[in-house]
Amino acid sequence: MSQVMQVILTRETPAAHWGKADVTYGAGQALIHLNGDDELRQIQMAARKIRSQGINGVQLEGLQWDINRQWVFAQGFATAKPGYEVRWCGDAAMQAELTHRAESASFARQLINETPENLSPVTLATQAGEWLAAIGGSRVNFRIIEGDALLEAQWIGLHAVGRGSERPAAMLELDYNPLGEDAPVSVALVGKGITFDSGGYSIKASEGMLGMKCDMGGAATVTAALGLAIKSGLNKRVKLFLCCAENLISGRAYKLGDILTYKNGVTVEVVNTDAEGRLVLADGLQAASATGAAFIIDAATLTGAAVMAVGGNYNAIFSPKADTLQLAQRKAAAVAERVWPLPLDPWHKDMCPSAYADTANSRAMKGGGAGGASNAAGFLWRFVSPTADWLHMDLAGAFEDSASALWGAGATTHGVLTIAELLKD
Structure with missing residues (x-):
């Protein structure tokens, strides 16, 4: 040009x-x-x-x-x-860092803006793994578990959400290890990778479904953040888990009233098939917890309630620890991104009660009722190791349905730099 x-x-x-x-x-x-x-x-x-x-x-x-x-x-x-x-x-150092940011953001933007037909769950997992392997070389290893093999691994939520599609659900398990075979895992990343969300039997209206190719924005965000951190010389072991599925309707699709029994024994009644993101993240958070990571970060386009609370120019953050929230705010501000904490107390775990299971995946009312974003975070908390610091990022600012005064239409990649900075800390 x-x-x-x-x-x-x-x-x-x-x-x-x-x-x-x-x-x-x-x-x-x-x-x-x-x-x-x-x-x-x-x-x-x-x-x-x-x-x-x-x-x-x-x-x-x-x-x-x-x-x-x-x-x-x-x-x-x-x-x-x-x-x-x-x-x-x-100077050269500034231009190099900007180039790294642009390359990583471009990868996330292309994934999020891709058509649902072209980006199946397995394709998402494969492209993410291969891109990180190209950056990290021999320091990166990954495998993809797909279809019925998810049941063998006891990833119950991911299999249930994805079984309505002809294209299998998949979990990417990736290990970035620059330190050697027995190095401890410092950080585990988890990303929601719903490549298209019809809402399932709790079907969305057309205007709400049109932009749902973006529902894998969490997976793209954590992948791009890890890639950027590696490009910047990350020297700690990080594991990445992407929970990839299509939430579609068919004779095989999961249904309202189903009860899922997770690997950790928690039982969940499905009261809304459009609250699928937390069901797949529950598997990813358990996998992350099993690594013994000191810090777990998950990112997801999880709730409309977060958008209503903070708008489209912030991402909502949740953690049981005030220090973790403050760290995320400092890191975001340092790279010109915006995050804002929303409430998360122990009682939020119990805000989606069920008469038939330990919890429900939502509340049987529009949008999950009052405090929906916090209630979703409370649900996720059930699946996080009590010994790990945990940050949940609800990506309210990840996608624009139409151009605004700040963003073009489509993926914004807002959140990539914040997570990359947290990795490098």
Whole structure:
């Protein structure tokens, strides 16, 4: 792409004929006039304006472009369709880090924006494993458990959710180990990988189903975060578990009223087949706990309740430990991402009661009732080792159904950098 426009940050007010515009143009340049308290937000919005003018290539120029300013500009400039370019500025180290971020975010964006037909559960698991193996080389090993083999491994929730599809459910188990065979596992990552979510027999309306190719956003996010951390020299052992399935309707699909008995003995009554994400994550969290990891992080496009609570420009976070929430907030802020903690108390484990099982997977009311995001986190808590620190990230900001002032339509990859920073800590 030979024709690019220079983009420069300035604190000068625009010429009078531009009125109150915060982006002005002239002589092959675009000037972003910084004038607010939240400059990163302004820069991202300016990038959307420049891109919406049909400009496909830009060169960032000037000393005011630090790493986060360049990154938020690139996030605002990105679209689901290819054919655009952002050229970095700054020293070699800054440009290298930005390139690593862009490569990892691009991988996640392509996965999330892919059509459900092209991205089956096994395909998702395979592409994630192969991409990380290409980055980590001999330090990465993985295997994929699929179909009825999930029952043999006692991954009950994943098999149940996925059995309605002709294409088998799959769990990716991946080990990144730069330290040697017997090294302890420092962090275990778990990602929700529902490649399409019809809602099952609790079927979604068409307008709610259209964007459900994004329901594997958690799997893409943790995979891209691990890839970015490896590119940045991660020197600790990390295990990754992706819980991949299609939630479809057929004569084999799981049903309301079914009771699932998990590997740890917890019984779960299905009261809503559209609350499937927590059913597959329960398996992944048990697998993560079995590694003995000191820190477990899961990410999922889990609840509409989280979106209602924090909007689309934050990701909701949950943990039993205040220190873990504060760490996540610091790490997110350092890389210009936004997270916000929502309540999680021990009694949230019991907020989805069942007369027939230890718990239900939701409450039999629209959206799971009040406090739905916290209740979902409470459900997940039942499957986490009590000896591990645990962070649950409900990805309210992972996908835009249509373009906004900050994002193009489709995957945002918001959350990748936060998790990568937590891995590198």
